[in-house]
Amino acid sequence: MTKLNRRTSWVLAAALAMVGATLPAPAAAYGPSTMVTPSGYCSRPYCITYVKSAQLPSGTIVASYEDNNQPLDNNMRFPIWTSTNNGASWSRTSSVPDTSPRRWGNWGNPFLYVLPQQIGDMPAGTLLMAGLNSPPDRSQIAIQLFRSNDEGATWSWVSEITLGGGQWGSANPTPVWEPYLLVANNKLIVYYSDERDKSRHDQKLVHQTSTNGVNWGPVVEDVALADRNLRPGMPVVTRMANGQYIMVYEMVGQAGTPNNFKVSSDPESWNPADPGTTIDHGGSPYITTMPNGRLAYNSGDSTDIRINTGNGAGPWTPVKTLVPWGYSRQLQYVRGTGRMLILAADGFWTNRPNPVHYGDVDLGHSAGAYYKLVNRHSGKVLDVSQANLRDGGDVVQWADNGGANQHWHVTDIGGGYRTFFNRNSGRALGVLEGSTADGATAVQWVENNNPDQQWQLAQVGAYYKIVNRRSGKVLGVLGGTTADGGQAVQWADTGALDQQWQLVRVP
16 A cells, blocks of 8 residues: 655545535434424324425425314315425425315325426426315315425415215215326326225226326226235335336235335336235335435335335345334435435324424435545455445455445544445444444444444544544454455554554545
């Protein structure tokens, strides 16, 4: 390894001192926090469900939810909450009144979407909301479409997408539920759950399309199974990195409520008789495609997010988050931070008001500078073994191969401490089980604000000792080995060269 001259060493030290200042402040984690807690009157015990969000071209994020913390009448509105700091804090800024010809009241299942291209007279960047519209007695349910040209401050009605019967227990229980919007093939597509075909299907998934957002085509089946007792529901569709589309949905009526998926090259054609392939169980799935091409998925059975790197093929690897699980828990990739915002509220089965929780998590490739940590003794770099995505993955040394699992995002958390996030996994460098013992192994884990994930950089010439806040011990390589795969561990400071590291910035 080439020895740095005095000037290079000074420049490196100065650059390192500025790491925290030059990274965007929103790259630091936030949450889990509470956006809103219902109080007072609720027309349903749980008050709130179906939290959804969208990010506008300006970077502003808007969110809404089914709000039963208001009188059950024709003045019901969808609330609009806004964040201008990448989801770190929120304020209620407006609401969506029912300005449709029906004037029934805006009730449930709101879904927010930003047009990526012009549709009819609505330009790219227009904020849309599709949601359930119903009279107070819930004797009919329509899906209405609204638009906002001013980032959610004001809203106007666009069209009625479809009309169903009443909710369960009504005289005609054939409702429609859970709209999801997507633009493809120069059309606006709305997918939804449909109970209007009771003689053949207790519930099925369908879609309709529009070239202008006003006039809607016929109902097309997407998941309509031979067993009429099955209730596929809650469709979510995203375009994958390879240009194909993936749909996820729950399978109510089967043991454990499987969450299935299927893939199509055409988002208007899904082979409706195909039940799909199961990812996990628990219902209420959600999926999104990240800019690095990975799929991020979660469901109602866990606080984890599952990552898929193969366009739906191969494993769905679970990684931890700190945000509570929720019914139809929303995943929102945030452009300003490169992290994933999670919005969650409990389901309709609770007998108490549901607060809305939010927080973010690093899933890799977040915003800000990355560094290689080069060991002074071996010349090898700090590496997550086998590019593991899981929490608990071993941290080792390895020959520099340019892999993202060898790059670390250095975040200043104040007080002279920093965290190191792996570029590949988004997990933070820590010590297994927070041990304070010599030889305790270094691992990656979801950022949890524990002191074993916090490190101080003590300069030694052109190198640094990386000192753990919890134990006071330094990061080194077990036995001082120079071999690939040598385990990174903490140890009392001995002054050995394997306990010193060079930080080299990478693109």
